[in-house]
Amino acid sequence: MLLQRFEKQTLAEALAAVHAACGPDALVVESRATRHGHLVVAARPETRTALADQTGARPALSPWTRGFQPLAEHALDFGLSATVLRAVERALLGTKVSLARAGDPALPALAARVLAALLRTEPRLETAESTAFRTLALLGPTGVGKTTTLAKLAARARHRGERVAIVTLDTYRVAAVEQLRAFADLLDVPFAVAFTPTDLRRLQQEHAGCDRIFIDTTGRSPRDRDALPQLEGHLRAAGAATLLCLAAGTRARDCQVVLEAFEPLGIDAVCLTKWDETTAPGETVAAALERGLPLSHLCIGQEVPADILPADAGALARAAFGVPEAVGA
Ligand SMILES: Nc1nc2c(ncn2[C@@H]2O[C@H](COP(=O)(O)OP(=O)(O)OP(=O)(O)O)[C@@H](O)[C@H]2O)c(=O)[nH]1
Ligand SMILES: [Mg+2]
Structure with a gap:
């Protein structure tokens, strides 16, 4: 069952029962004293x-x-x-x-x-304490805002005092390199283009002292079955964590297509972009939830770096x- 009640004489006993039944990641929805002791209602993160x-x-x-x-x-x-x-x-x-x-x-x-x-939610993209997201690649369909989101995230990391480097794999689209180079110049952070997995590994070594290496990737249609394995090869070589950018207005059925196409690359978190352009962002929220994927950020406009919010489950x-x-x- 997704959500269970645990009523025990003390709060400690109730929490121990929660832990035993729902595991260490149990999410406590409600906790209150009752006539018989203490009631805790707990949820367990569930898969689709x-x-x-x-x-x-x-x-x-x-x-x-x-x-x-x-x-x-x-x-x-x-x-x-x-x-x-x-x-x-x-x-x-x-x-x-x-x-x-x-x-x-x-x-x-x-x-x-x-x-x-x-x-x-996935708050670790916002802290340098965990190394899980130290090398972070932004992935997703074409035009969803990967490069813009990368610039926003890089600016936030700089603002927190992190040492940042930016690398792009996107040599496919005309002007993509120049778009990102301009952002990197504005932020005053090192920028490089990687053509091969070997380039990527060399750049990682060069920037070993950085707290965060952001990798931009070429936008790919989820139906482009040839390009995605190549991207997967690059990312595995780099051991990069992945942030899937998904436009918040994407319909549920199309979300499934995107998530299924990018899942073989390993999706560590989802960023919902263009939140400001839709009246029904819940289809993307539900799609992530049903697949057990954490949300990292919401992008709420074109402005760099202002238009981004860390995902807040309560809000x-x-x-x-x-x-x-x-x-x-
Ligand atoms: N309204 C709105 N526009 C956004 C947002 N994020 C990005 N954009 C705009 O979307 C357009 C595409 O953004 P890019 O960052 O180039 O998208 P991309 O995914 O890198 O595109 P490709 O590399 O071509 O696949 C630009 O006009 C951005 O300003 C957002 O959160 N809201
Ligand atoms: Mg781009």
């Missing part, structure tokens, strides 16, 4: 299969509970999938709110907390359900 299993193959066909209906309508309008919403609704059945009647004032905020617990969930203090508010 697990979500689909527990909600059934055709979740949209059965009606929502009365209490959840207005929230579901808001979230569907935002673009969230019925599969994700079924998981949230089901989780709420194990909590103190009433779903049988409309208008429980506690429901929207609790639904947002449950959704926030399900969403994964995203509140936006989805229309709870005040939503993202961008």
Whole structure:
């Protein structure tokens, strides 16, 4: 089950039970004293299969509970999938709110907390403490904003005092090198072009003293089955972590195509770009969630470096359900 209740005499006992049942990555959705001791409601990050299993193959066909209906309508309008919403609704059945009647004032905020617990974010792109994202390649379909996002991330890293280098593999598109060189010059960071995996490894050694090496890649159609393996070869040679850039307005079906095409390259995190250009970003949020992929950032405009926000699960969930203090508010 996705979300479970653990009621024990003490908080420590309840948390120990959570840990035993849901593992070390358990996400606590609710924790409160009860007449019998302490109640903890915990969620476990789930994969797409697990979500689909527990909600059934055709979740949209059965009606929502009365209490959840207005929230579901808001979230569907935002673009969230019925599969994700079924998981949230089901989780709420194990909590103190009433779903049988409309208008429980506690429901929207609790639904947002449950959704926030399900969403994964990846904050390590914003700290130099972890080396997991030290060499970071930005991938994705054509024109989604990879180069612009790279410039934003590089500027933020510089601002934090990190030593940064930028490398591009994109020698395919006319003017791509010059576009990135201009950003690198503005940031006053070293910039180089890598034509081969050997070039890439040599540049990594040259910049061994850097906290962060950003790698730009050529935009590729998810249907371009020839180009993606070549890119995979480059990235494996570099041992690079990968950030998939996905335009926030991408439709659910197209998200699946993109994620399936890029998954063999190993997607470590997803950045939702062009958030400002869509009214239904939830389809991309749900696509990432259903595949268990963490979100790193939202890009909210063309301005470098201002138009980027680290993904905040709470703010995203509140936006989805229309709870005040939503993202961008
Ligand atoms: N509105 C909006 N525009 C953006 C955002 N990010 C990038 N853009 C714009 O999208 C266009 C393409 O951006 P690029 O960064 O060149 O995209 P790319 O993915 O590197 O493109 P290719 O390398 O050709 O695949 C530019 O006009 C950017 O200014 C965003 O978050 N919002
Ligand atoms: Mg580019």
